[in-house]
Amino acid sequence: MALFQSKHLSGVHAPHYKNTAELPPVRMPVPGKVYISMQQHMGAPCQPLVKKGDSVKVGQLIGESTAFMSAPVHSSVSGQVVELGEIINVNSSRATCVVVETDGEQTVHESVRPPEVNDTASFLEAVKASGLVGLGGAGFPTFIKLNPKNVDEVDTLVVNGAECEPYITTDFRTMMDDTDNLFTGIALIKKYLTIQNVYIGVEKNKPQAIELLQKRCETLEGYHVVALDDKYPKGAEKVIAYETCGRVIPEGKLPSDVGIIVSNVTSVAFIAKYIKTGMPLIEKNLTVDGSAVAEPKNVTALIGTTYEDVIGFCGGYKSEPKLLIMGGPMMGLSVYSDQYPVVKNNNAVLAFDSVDAENLKETACIRCGRCIRACPYHLMPASFEAAYKAHDLETLKKLKVNLCMECGCCSYICPARRPLVMVNRLSKKLLLAEQKKTGGK
Ligand code: SF4
Ligand code: SF4
Structure with a gap:
């Protein structure tokens, strides 16, 4: 099957809102505590290598996995481990979280040195x-x-x-x-x-x-x-x-x-x-923006810093936040609390007030076909919705719902405000559950 049917793929003209483009990232101060998740990547979570009471230094390896698909986790601060807790990730999975009370010294671990690379x-x-x-x-x-x-x-x-x-x-x-x-x-x-x-x-x-x-x-x-x-x-x-x-x-x-x-x-x-x-990935540049943020800017935050601290550094909330998003408004995931920490693949924190966060009322599909025209892969989101509601797994497979990258173009363009991306996600989960049940047959 030819995946693409036109020279230039479809998509949508979403407003850019690049309000912070002229603002180079400003480094945030070291927070009092950081919450470092052992699952900040696709693949297997890491096992913590530290326990409560241990001292840690900047760049120290504190989590790793023997699984092939994983990535090691390092401490972003120096200080003392005060808790090994649990964190609910934005995708609803759970992982261990190493909580470190910082000492403000930012002492670098002895292992941090340029690697020898020659092949x-x-x-x-x-x-x-x-x-x-x-x-x-x-x-x-x-x-x-x-x-x-x-x-x-x-x-x-x-x-x-x-x-x-x-x-x-x-x-x-x-x-x-x-x-x-x-x-x-x-x-x-x-x-x-x-x-x-x-x-x-x-x-x-x-x-x-x-x-x-x-x-x-x-x-x-x-x-x-x-x-x-x-x-x-x-x-x-x-x-x-x-x-x-x-x-x-x-x-x-x-x-x-x-x-x-x-x-x-x-x-x-x-x-x-x-x-x-030789300094591993311990900090992230983030765009902090949205109608509820007082002073939108780009910041450099240590991994594990809470969103509350990040937004506090940007002047705090200027109005009551109704929606917090990790990432962009099209593909980002909503976050349940501003106690959530910065993770490696986090490139933005957006906070919106009640006007921008309002869920527009959905109405019946008018079969306009805009969702199909907007889809970069020419998928048929309206048909996914019908098949999902009927639990028609064969049709979902035939329509290739698994190709959906959840870009959100279909939901964005839909005049009836159908929750198409959410249905696509649920449909893929349904197929995955079926695949597990039948052993992939
Ligand atoms: S979310 Fe999926 S179906 Fe919708 S436009 Fe993007 S790729 Fe196509
Ligand atoms: S864009 Fe919305 S209303 Fe139009 S066909 Fe797709 S789901 Fe239906």
Whole structure:
């Protein structure tokens, strides 16, 4: 099946609200306590390596797993472990949470030193040890992404600078403020994975970034900057792969199956910083914005800092928050409390007042077809809804609901305000439960 039917994939013209684009991240002070989750990535949760009463230092390994699909967790502060609690993640799963009372000293752990990198194996080992996961929001362990089985067939690196979600501007700031690390990171991946071509995809609503990157690429062989239409979701993996270098990732396949690796700009820049310093992933740049936030800005927060502390640093709430979101308004997940901590794949904290958080009343589907036209994969969300309600698993399979990336275009465009993405998620869960029951038959 040809996944894409048009040269330029559909999507929606969502308002950009890039209010914080001109604001480089401001470093937050060390909070009194941090709450470090053992599940900040796709895959198996980590087991804590510390217990109540232990002293910890910045960069110390405090959680790891023997599972292949996982990523180690490090302490973002120095201080004392006061509790091993439980945290409910935004996706409703539960994980252990290491609570550390900080001592304010930020003493760096002895293990933090630049790794020795001199070949592909040591490069991949370093990326693994850094604890890096996809910083664009996906949370996929980066060392796995950079180590596909068919690495010899990979010839292209797609660097994702689209940042198409409304409000979020942290990747834009990486491109503007951390350009040297971005290009060093690209060069490292290119060298150790023997990649020939580099495509950096950036939406046209970031002309300064496009100009800056184009200048840097002028003298570099095999580097291309692609200006993408500023239409959501240009940053989705399959979309940016197609629109930068024309590769179609078929259903059930990985980018490496079509010879590419796709990585977010901030993840790539982090690799360079880690190789230089040996400091693992212990902090995140976040866009803090929304109608309930007094002083929207970009901040650098230590992992484990609560949203309450983050929003407090941004002047606190200027009106009662009715909706808190981790990530962007299209694909982000709502958060149940501002006691929730910053995690690795967190690139924004948005707080909205009652006007913006209002749930518009849904009405009956008028069969306008807008959801189908907006879907980048030309799926049929209205038909998913009917099949889901009828518990018709065969039709859900035939309609390929599992291809849905939950981008939200269908819900956004629907004039009847049908909760299409939620139904898509539930449908996928239904198929997964069925698959588990039948052992995958
Ligand atoms: S959420 Fe799924 S069905 Fe809806 S537009 Fe996005 S990919 Fe298509
Ligand atoms: S956009 Fe909404 S109203 Fe139109 S066909 Fe899709 S579900 Fe129905």
